[in-house]
Amino acid sequence: MFKGSIVAIITPFKNGILDEETYISLIHYHLKNQTSGIVPAGTTGESPTLNSNEHKRVIELCVRECKNKIPVIAGTGSNSTEEAILLTKYAEKVGANAALVVTPYYNKPTQEGLYCHYKAINDECDIPIIIYNIPSRSVVDMSVDTMAKLFELKNIIGVKDATANLDRVSEQRRKIGNDFIQLSGEDGTALEFNLRGGRGCISVTANIAPKLCSEFQEASLAINNDNLLAKAKEINNQLMPLHNSLFIESNPSPVKYAANLLKLCSDEVRLPLVRVASETKEKIKSAMQHANLI
DSSP states (O other): OOOEEEEEOOOOEETTEEOHHHHHHHHHHHHHTTOOEEEOSSTTTTGGGOOHHHHHHHHHHHHHHHTTSSOBEEEOOOSSHHHHHHHHHHHHHHTOSEEEEEOOOSSOOOHHHHHHHHHHHHHHOOSOEEEEEOHHHHSOOOOHHHHHHHTTSSSEEEEEEOSOOTHHHHHHHHHHOTTSEEEESOGGGHHHHHHTTOOEEEESGGGTOHHHHHHHHHHHTOTTOHHHHHHHHHHHHHHHHHHHHTTSSSTTHHHHHHHHHTTSSOOOOOTTOOOOOHHHHHHHHHHHHHTTOO
16 A cells, blocks of 8 residues: 655645645645655645644645545654644544654654654554654664564554665665565655665655656566666656755755746745745756656
C-alpha cells in the first residue's frame, strides 16, 4: 500500500487563510496524475504554522477527497508526545491509512526518549505509524537499533528516511528486514535509495511533476528490468535540476512558487517563511523548462 510516488502536499493559503477550494483541487490533481499516496500536514504542508483546527481539517479533507483511492499518510508529529497522540488519534478517527510521525524537534531526546515517545503513541492508537527521521530539521537522529526495537511494536511499520545517508538504507534493511517499509525523504537520491531496498519517496517535486514522479518511481522499483531502469535514470536526469532548485531556499517556498507558475495555487507562505527571491525564481523556471513542465 505504501510505495511509489507519495506527495508531501502543499497547503494553499489565500490572504492568510487556508484555501480549502484550492486544496481540494490539488488533491484531485494528484488523483488524476497517478500519485501513489498523499501526506497532508507534513513539513511541505507548513504544519509548524497550521493551528490545531487547520491541521485536523487538511487531514480530514484529504481523507474525504481520496475516498480510499490512494492512501493518506497524515502528518501527526510533534515535539510534545501528548499532542502527537491527539493528532494521531484524530487521523485514525477520520480514516487516514497511516500516520507520519517526525522525531521530536528542539527537545533533543536521547534514543531512550525517542523510543518512549513512539511507544506512547503506538500504545494509545491503532493506526500504522511511519517514523520520520530528518536530523537536519529535528536535530536528533534515530539509530538503526532504536528503529529495530520500535519495529517490534504493533503499529510501527517503517521510516521516511531524510538522513541523506544512503548507507542507512542498506543498514536498516540488513538489521530490520525487508518487511520494514523504507521511503525516501529526498527526491534527489530516490533512485539509489530504491536500488538499495527502498519502496518509494515522500516527495516535494511530485507537487508539480506528479506524473513524471510516478513514472520514475514505477520504473525505479522494477530493479530487475533493464529497460525500465534505463527509463528511471532518464527521468531522474530530467528532474534532477528541479529537485535541486526546490531546496535553494527553505521548503516549501520554492515549490509553492513553482506551483504558482503552473497556476495550481498561490505562492503565499506563512511567516517566518517568505516568498522566494528573484534569483531563485529564475533558477526554478530554468529547472522547470529542463523538465518540460513549462
